[in-house]
Amino acid sequence: MSVLTLEPVTAANWRECAGLTVRPEQTEYVAAVTYYLCLCFYGSTWQPLAITRSGTVVGFCMWGVDDDASRWIGGLVIDSAAQRTGIARSALTTLIERFEAEPDCPGVALSYTPDNTAAKSLYASLGFRETGETVDDGVEVVARRYV
Template identity: 55%
Template sequence: MSVGLSIVPVSADNWRDCVGLAVHPHQREFVADVAYHLGLCVYGDTWNPVAVMPGDEGVGFAMWGMDSDQSRWIGGVVVDAGKQGRCSIPRAKPCRS
């Protein structure tokens, strides 16, 4: 079953859902807690947090940023352990120039 996926800015309404996300124990060495990433977003000037939501339920977190040289980045990607591998998201179509 395909599920529509929304990527929405983290807000006063959904930040608690994001902070509650956690990866599997064996993945913790590869990614920091969402609270750490939100701190980078709030107190830095590069990162912008987003919640990944199929429907109304938060399942993931990421942040995007743009450096002074206009390079763009995606970081802090977290998909909740309980949600990993549970939904089928349609494949993106290849970009054409």
């Protein structure tokens, strides 16, 4: 049975994270993982996580805490070779459970480009509902899941 874990990005695994790629038609929906790693390293908002399956990095995401204590998830990338095998659903479920178990967590938020139908249906199936808010100059819609 394959074991999925969320792990810190370290000197040992950052290259595997940086090597993750999406399908050509998906590149408009996300930045390169190297860009996300720089956001995490040089900014003060985001924390990176490597998503591993049986010890191999198959995905990446990052998380942060907003002023209202909402937990945000961003930069979700599952390597093209590993997509459609339940990794994103499993990783997000783990992360949501982790956040919602924290005493001060009012809910979890994320954003996506409205025509990213794969992400939209994944997030909707996990209980995220669009709020009418947008980010990135209106490019992405915000969806939230309340505790």
